[in-house]
Amino acid sequence: MITGQFAAMFAAMVIAATPLIYAALGELVVERAGVLNLGVEGMMLMGALTAFAVGSLTGSLALAYAAAALAGVMMALLFGVLTLTLQANQVATGLALTLFGIGLSAFLGRDFAGMPLHGIEPLRIPVLSKLPVVGPLLLHYDLAVYGSLLLYAVIAYVLPRTRAGLLLRAVGESPEIAHALGHPVQAVRYLAVLFGGATSGIAGAYLSTALTPMWVESMSAGRGWIALALVVFATWKPLRVLLGAYLFGGVTVLQLHAQGLGIHVPSELLSMLPYAATIVVLVLICRDPKTILLNQPASLGKPFHPDA
Amino acid sequence: MMKPLLRLERRAEPSRVMRLAAPLVAVLAMLLTGGLVFALLGQPPLHALELFFVEPLTSTYGIGELLLKATPLGLCALGLAIGFRANVWNIGAEGQFTLGAVCGGGVALFAADALGPLALPAMLLAGILGGMAWAAIPAYLRTRFNTSEILVSLMLVYIAQLLLSFLLHGSWRDPAGFNFPQSRAFDDRLLLPLLADGQRASVAVLFTLVLAALAWVFSSRLFAGYRMLVAGQAPAAAAYAGFSERGNVWLALLISGGAAGLAGICEVAGPIGRLQPTISPGYGFAAIIVAFVGRLHPVGVLLASLLMSLLYIGGETVQLELQLPAAITGMFQGALLFYLLAADLFVGFRLRRATT
Numbered sequence: 001m002i003t004g005q006f007a008a009m010f011a012a013m014v015i016a017a018t019p020l021i022y023a024a025l026g027e028l029v030v031e032r033a034g035v036l037n038l039g040v041e042g043m044m045l046m047g048a049l050t051a052f053a054v055g056s057l058t059g060s061l062a063l064a065y066a067a068a069a070l071a072g073v074m075m076a077l078l079f080g081v082l083t084l085t086l087q088a089n090q091v092a093t094g095l096a097l098t099l100f101g102i103g104l105s106a107f108l109g110r111d112f113a114g115m116p117l118h119g120i121e122p123l124r125i126p127v128l129s130k131l132p133v134v135g136p137l138l139l140h141y142d143l144a145v146y147g148s149l150l151l152y153a154v155i156a157y158v159l160p161r162t163r164a165g166l167l168l169r170a171v172g173e174s175p176e177i178a179h180a181l182g183h184p185v186q187a188v189r190y191l192a193v194l195f196g197g198a199t200s201g202i203a204g205a206y207l208s209t210a211l212t213p214m215w216v217e218s219m220s221a222g223r224g225w226i227a228l229a230l231v232v233f234a235t236w237k238p239l240r241v242l243l244g245a246y247l248f249g250g251v252t253v254l255q256l257h258a259q260g261l262g263i264h265v266p267s268e269l270l271s272m273l274p275y276a277a278t279i280v281v282l283v284l285i286c287r288d289p290k291t292i293l294l295n296q297p298a299s300l301g302k303p304f305h306p307d308a
Numbered sequence: 309m310m311k312p313l314l315r316l317e318r319r320a321e322p323s324r325v326m327r328l329a330a331p332l333v334a335v336l337a338m339l340l341t342g343g344l345v346f347a348l349l350g351q352p353p354l355h356a357l358e359l360f361f362v363e364p365l366t367s368t369y370g371i372g373e374l375l376l377k378a379t380p381l382g383l384c385a386l387g388l389a390i391g392f393r394a395n396v397w398n399i400g401a402e403g404q405f406t407l408g409a410v411c412g413g414g415v416a417l418f419a420a421d422a423l424g425p426l427a428l429p430a431m432l433l434a435g436i437l438g439g440m441a442w443a444a445i446p447a448y449l450r451t452r453f454n455t456s457e458i459l460v461s462l463m464l465v466y467i468a469q470l471l472l473s474f475l476l477h478g479s480w481r482d483p484a485g486f487n488f489p490q491s492r493a494f495d496d497r498l499l500l501p502l503l504a505d506g507q508r509a510s511v512a513v514l515f516t517l518v519l520a521a522l523a524w525v526f527s528s529r530l531f532a533g534y535r536m537l538v539a540g541q542a543p544a545a546a547a548y549a550g551f552s553e554r555g556n557v558w559l560a561l562l563i564s565g566g567a568a569g570l571a572g573i574c575e576v577a578g579p580i581g582r583l584q585p586t587i588s589p590g591y592g593f594a595a596i597i598v599a600f601v602g603r604l605h606p607v608g609v610l611l612a613s614l615l616m617s618l619l620y621i622g623g624e625t626v627q628l629e630l631q632l633p634a635a636i637t638g639m640f641q642g643a644l645l646f647y648l649l650a651a652d653l654f655v656g657f658r659l660r661r662a663t664t
Contacts, residue, residue: 038458078646087316087657088649091397091458095596096645103638110633217635222466229459268474275463279449286454305316 009253014145015211017249019044019203021148023227024234024241025155026199031231032159033192034172034299035083038094040200041224042101043075047204049105049112052215055208056117065144065205072201073194075101080193083303084186090301098224106217117213144206149242151199156238168192172297175304186306200224222275229278233285235295244281251277316657326655331601331608334647335615341643351630359629360622370621372507376579377620379509380405380571380588382516382613384595386523387567389604391560393527394536395543398561400446400461401568402592403468404439408569409576410472411438413583416498416576417480417491427498431573439569440562442468447561451554457561465592473585480583491583500578512574516613519567520606527606532559568592589620590638597645616641 023040030037047068055064079097082088159165170178171188179185207223208215226248234240255270286292342360343353364370384401391398398404412435420427446460473489482492500510527533532555539546539556547553571591576583598616602608623637 082646082649086650086653088652092600092645093649095399096642096649099593099597100639100642100646103635103640103642106635107633107639110635222463225459225462229456229463232456232459266474266478268470268477272467272470275466278463279445279455279460282455282459283449283453286456289454292454 005257009257011141012253012256013246013249014141015249016252017245018145018148019206019211019223020227020230020245020248021242022151022199022203022206023224024230024245025148025151025238026196026203027227028231028234028236028238028241029155029159029168030192030196031300032172032236032297033168033189034175034297034302034304035189035193036090036094036301037076037079037083037097037193037196038091038228039075039079039097039101039224040196040227041220041222042098042105043072043197043200044204044207044220044224045101045105045218046071046075047201048208048219049109049204049215050201051205052112052117052208053109056112056115061209064209065202068201068205069198070201072197072199072204074197076193076197076200079197080190084189084193087303087305090303102218109215109217112215113217115214117209142210144202144210147202152238152242159238169297172299175299179304179306185304189304200227203227226274226278229282232292233281235285235291236297237295247281248274248277314659314661316653317660319656319658322655323658326651327603330651330655331603331612331648333651334601334644337647337651338640338644341647342640345636345639346632349632351632356626356630356632359625361618363625364618364621368504369507372503372509373621374614374617375503375509375513376507376617378610378613378617379512379516380575380591381595381598381616382610383512383519383571383574384564384568384592385598385602385609385613386516386519386606387564388595389599389602389606389609390523390527390533390536391564392540392599393604394540394556394560396557396560397458398443398446398461398564399458399596400443400463400465400592401564401595402588402590403461403465404442404565404568405572405575405588405592406465406468406472407442408435408439408572409583409587410468410475410572411435411441411569412573413491413494413576414480416494417583420495420498428500428577431498431577432570435569435573435577436566437569439565439567439572441565442569443561443565444558447558450557450561457557461561469585472583472587476583476585482582489585493582494577498577499581500574508579510574510578512571512578515570515574516610519570520610523606523609526563536560568595594620594641597641600645601648619644 023044027037027040050071051064051068054067055061075097079093082093083090159169167183168188171183171185175185204220207219212219230241230244233244251273255273258265258270339357343357346353346356364374384405388398388401412431415431415434416427419430423430442464445464446457449455449460450457476489476491480491482490485492500512503509503511503513527537535546535551536556536559538549539551539553575587580587594616598609598612601615602612619637619640623634626632626636627634
């Protein structure tokens, strides 16, 4: 059954891309506000652990996702206080957030390590998912997958077309001018950072409840960093984040299905694919310095304090 | 609306006192947090803290372990600090460490007989070159294609670890090793001599001291070091003076990559004695924290590497004695860096009572 195998690979691609979409879209909003948060990996891990813990204790997937988003927000708040209020270096603080998240999640998650997640059914669209052809291909995913598309639609609308989106971009391009015009730069940046925390937490929740329903130390395996690379690859544009994430999902699936397709390469080499692909796409997109200069938010990573 | 009682005021000049006091404040805050965490876990905090931070220092063996773990941290962090001063963010020291171990270990496994007495120096050299080669990739891509060295060096960590695993599951596996994915043990003559009997630290400790001295000379006495400092603190001035950004990026990455590679080979030609899938408990990442806590200064980095080493050993001690998870170390590490970054606010700013 060729169609069967294709459908399986397509589904696997969509599922592998979903956590990347959440994390990268959130980081895109953060960076469009002029803040570089390298702590995505750490926030994802805390989200993954929280979702697993809450999911296995309460049996409720909705609670698990909500708790994971909250965990991501708490981590992001830490980052916000340090970089926005206390003016710490964003690169160093982001790295610290990742290292802290890895350590804290490993520490708190010791009782859950290796346990499978029981009794949680993925939420699916009723009735429609039973349709022939379209059903299995497009309509049988869990709700988080459609949530990621909804998130994309909202961001793709709000950023260019609303007053709030304009304010966010203004803060990212020139916080000094936005401040001089009386806009609350700090508040906008805080909200953006917390939003990025929530989506990273949800991305983590997807890992530990849907992609591989269990908790393992450092289970995000660099996906937070790949999400960061995706934002650059997408030149800070939401649609390209979406496409880039599916491209990466495809690479991951290629790695899983290579044996089935008759490609005999040792598994370790295949596992290198997503990381190598990240480097390759970064090179392709950054090759022309104008691409980055024209698209990167002008104040990205630069501290701004209204009192100083 | 209520006015805040305090407000931040930028200092005319960064405070030198606060620059040195900030790490101490951060360590104190970390100890307080640690005590709180121990208390929450139902342990008497003072006893647990004593087990964690004092107990390891009370024996010769303990001191040896302290130096043993401080060595890879110090080697990696000394190199990283040079780059961080120039705003070159190599965060892939863990990968360069792994490549150093792979290249040096390859010499030990396949060329040791041919090299005779030169085998050990050749291993060290191969380790340094391996680390440099791995760091050269982000350097080349950054200078040629403008890609972020942060992301590239980090991706290469995963690739390096998979490469090591690939070799150990394939042609480098010990045929007599019951199918474990590890190489055969290195001959005794291929291992670094120990500093003293009764402990495990090797002469790699001395390499760290030498590298610290070289790093000090480089950053405070050589023009190349000065150029990097200017590039880090005042990029516009560096560009105006015509200092080459490319040169800085290459230099920073080659130095830090070589140092991390040396750390890697010293680890497998030292306490480990063979190649195996896991050769580091995250030394390359912890070294980032060491570099910052050490204020990017060679002497500070040496002290910070001892502290970080103590965090690793303390984590193992409380695991053995109190059955607490060793992952507590990672949490301490992250918290330490947070407190430091927060305390750094007071280097550039002071608190003033708000006047209305």
